[in-house]
Every structure is written in C-alpha cells, then in structure tokens.
Amino acid sequence: MHSMKSAYSSDINKCVRCGSCKALCPTYAEDPVEMRGARGRLTLLQGLFDGRTSPSKLLNQHINSCILCGACNRSCPLGIDLMEALYHGRSVLKKSNRMGAVLRALTKLSIAWPDMAYKAARMAQKSVLPALARMGVMPAIPELPESPLRAADQVFKTQRKKRGRVAIFTGCSVNYIYPHFGESLIHVLHRLDYEVILPKGETCCGSPLRSLGLEDEAVEQAKRNHGVFSRLKVEAILSLCPTCTMTLKHEYPKMIGKGLDRAMDISTFFIDKLDHTDMIQKKAFFHNPCHLQFGLGVSKEPKEIIKRAGVELVGPEQSACCGFGGLFCMSNKQLSADLLESRGETIASSGADTVITSCPGCIMQLSRTVTDRPVIHLIELIEDAFYFRGEEQKLLF
Ligand code: SF4
Ligand code: SF4
Numbered sequence: 265m266h267s268m269k270s271a272y273s274s275d276i277n278k279c280v281r282c283g284s285c286k287a288l289c290p291t292y293a294e295d296p297v298e299m300r301g302a303r304g305r306l307t308l309l310q311g312l313f314d315g316r317t318s319p320s321k322l323l324n325q326h327i328n329s330c331i332l333c334g335a336c337n338r339s340c341p342l343g344i345d346l347m348e349a350l351y352h353g354r355s356v357l358k359k360s361n362r363m364g365a366v367l368r369a370l371t372k373l374s375i376a377w378p379d380m381a382y383k384a385a386r387m388a389q390k391s392v393l394p395a396l397a398r399m400g401v402m403p404a405i406p407e408l409p410e411s412p413l414r415a416a417d418q419v420f421k422t423q424r425k426k427r428g429r430v431a432i433f434t435g436c437s438v439n440y441i442y443p444h445f446g447e448s449l450i451h452v453l454h455r456l457d458y459e460v461i462l463p464k465g466e467t468c469c470g471s472p473l474r475s476l477g478l479e480d481e482a483v484e485q486a487k488r489n490h491g492v493f494s495r496l497k498v499e500a501i502l503s504l505c506p507t508c509t510m511t512l513k514h515e516y517p518k519m520i521g522k523g524l525d526r527a528m529d530i531s532t533f534f535i536d537k538l539d540h541t542d543m544i545q546k547k548a549f550f551h552n553p554c555h556l557q558f559g560l561g562v563s564k565e566p567k568e569i570i571k572r573a574g575v576e577l578v579g580p581e582q583s584a585c586c587g588f589g590g591l592f593c594m595s596n597k598q599l600s601a602d603l604l605e606s607r608g609e610t611i612a613s614s615g616a617d618t619v620i621t622s623c624p625g626c627i628m629q630l631s632r633t634v635t636d637r638p639v640i641h642l643i644e645l646i647e648d649a650f651y652f653r654g655e656e657q658k659l660l661f
Contacts, residue, residue: 272313272345273313275349276306276310276313276346279303279342282341283303284339285335285344287339288335289336290335290585290587299326305327305330305350308323309327313352324360324361324364327357328361328364331554331585331596331603332351334510337558354477355477358476363595367594368478371591375468375473378440379412382408382412382440385440386408389405389408406442408441409440409441409443412443413438413439413443414434417462418462420453422457426459427457427458430501430502430533431462431496431498431501431502432450432461432502433469433501435504435507436468437624437625446462448643448644449502449504449643452643452646464492469489469511470483470486470489470519471507471510471515474511475590476591490523498526499526500533501526501528504530504641506555506559507625509527509559510559510560512524513560534565534569534646538569538572538650539572540572541573542572544574544575546617546618547575547578547618548570548577548578549614549619550619550621551586551630552621552622553583553621553623553625555623557583566620566642569645570642570645572649573646579616584607587601588623588628589625604630608634611634616637619637619639620641621642
C-alpha cells in the first residue's frame, strides 16, 4: 500500500463534507458524479495522503479532470486550501500518470527554452500546428507575432513628469502570442505618466508546471521570478494574465515562503485612475476569468471600468468557466469542449455586441466558439475608451 504523509493532510482532514465546494465546481456541473467534483476529489486525496488509496489510472483521471479554477477554495466555509491539496496530489501521482508523460516533457522543454519553442512554433504555424489542431491534439492558436514583447531589460520612460513606476510581468501568452495586449498596457500606463519596466530574467510563472505535478520545476521558476521582481522599486507588478498574478501573489508564499505582494490585476490598479468617458455605447458580456474571480477575488473593478466606458453589461451576474484551464484543454479535451459549448450558448443568448475578458487564455478559448462578435481583453477596452480621445480609434467594437 502506498503511504504518504503530507502537510496538507491536517488541513483537508478538517473537512466536514458539507459540499459547499461543489456548488460552483465546473467539472461537477458538467458531469454530476461525486468524484468529478471538489468534495469527491478531496476525499480521494485524503485516502492517497493517508496511504489508504494507491495511485491508479482511475484516481489519476479523477484528480486530473479538475480544471484548477479555484472555485472550491472560495466556497469552503472552513477555508480549506483544496487547490494546494490538488497540486500536491498531482505531484504524488505523476509517476503513475503515464498518459501525462508527453505533456510533461513538452512543457518542461518549452519552459526551459521558451525562445526556441516560440521559433519552432512560428516555423510550424502554417503546417504542423493547424494539422495538430484539426486532429484535436492541441487548441488552435492565433497567428504568432513576428517578435515577442519582451527583449532585454526594457524601461519605457515617460515624456512628462513621472507619476510613478510600474513593472509588467508579461507572462508567456502575452509575450509570445498576444504582445499587442502588452503594448496597449504600456501605452495606457504612459498616458497616466507611469514609467514602465519589463525586467530581464522573467520566466514562466510556474503555474503550468504545478498543474502537471512538476512541483520542483515550478519552485525553480518561482525563485527566479522572485529574485528578479522583488528587487525592483515599483509601486505595482501588473500582468494581463490573472493566473500569473495569482501565482506570483498567492502561490509563491506557499511554494517558496515569500510572494510578490505588489502583484495585482490591472483593474485593481486602474480603478481609481480612470474617469467616466461614456465613449462606447455598446452592450458587452463580461467573462470573468476563474483565476481573477476566485484566485484574486476580483469581480467589481473590471465591471465598474467597463461601465465607466459607457458600455452596458448584459448576461448573468455570476460568471462560469470557459473550459480553457491552460493545459487542461489538451489533457481533458471533451470536458473542455463541453464547458466551452455551454459558455458559448450563454454568450449567444445574451444579446451582447462584444465579449470582454481579462485573460489571454480565455480569449483563445472563447474565440473558438464566439466568431460573430469581437472577444477582447479589458486592456484593449481601456485603451480605446479612455486614451484615444481625439486620436484614431482601434475600432474594436
Ligand atoms: S479547482 Fe475547480 S474544477 Fe477543481 S475541484 Fe475545485 S472547483 Fe472543481
Ligand atoms: S466546502 Fe470545505 S468542508 Fe465542505 S465539503 Fe468542501 S472542503 Fe469539505
């Protein structure tokens, strides 16, 4: 019998089986079987950590079918950290998860040599990548830009008197797939008279590695990023990806004993800096990314900023998962597609002219099904609505 004593055992053993953590669990909503929900997974992990349950194919399936959205953590009245237990469970189970071996190897390679992976992907984007997407091996990714956002140490100085200094944690998806989001952020910060720094040495936040149970490798990334960003004299560390922000701020303390406290979502940073413009008289659907609402606890600020731009929000108040989940959309294709389908139906029936979200991954996922209206990042709305007055607009709407 496998035996594993874990630091998480005492936390998860406080569970009273109330089931609150299942209420917003997207995988349980899609497949209402106890073991496909938060409480069921927690019960399985208790068995694994206590040595009552051995690793098996089925156990791997249940634990790896979790999208790591964080809804369960927000819902548990006892504050049990289910996410940490899930990460740890995956780390314990990885040796018995042969199916994940290829994904683990590819992820490790791409994170160790990201520029090489990007160049290879650029060469393959007209041939191999579309074929792999058609076969369902990986999601379709948009055309890759000619160059990533980040180069060497980059400081973007202001023309006028400096109001402050801000660092950007670009994250892999913005750096390699959506650099124009980063350019929009730099532009908006400049218009607010902030000096902007993109420091040399940033690496993957570590989240994809953790999701695959590669804890040691994730810790390595956390130490490197902490070393680079904690030295900077900045008032905030902004990322356009809520997963990166959540990892830097809330997961690094659990991984390496110290976090990057100044990491925050752009909506938290901009909320007290943007006036009403009422520039854009449209209806929009706000898709709140899981790691923004559950990981960072942010919901009000992005909605308030959207309203200040003149946009009317339509659709249900409570957001739901789009099914992306980083590598989840590759390891759990059907479940990911089912979640996307129901999200697409909600969006289609909302009557929105456009979809606004705050996560590059959600944009990639939602764009697969929402093809009749724009799907944009909040920073694009901010740039268009608040900082193109009297200038040429991007006409996103
Ligand atoms: S992280 Fe999300 S998908 Fe996973 S168990 Fe918790 S609520 Fe369910
Ligand atoms: S909400 Fe917390 S206490 Fe209730 S079943 Fe889930 S983990 Fe256990």
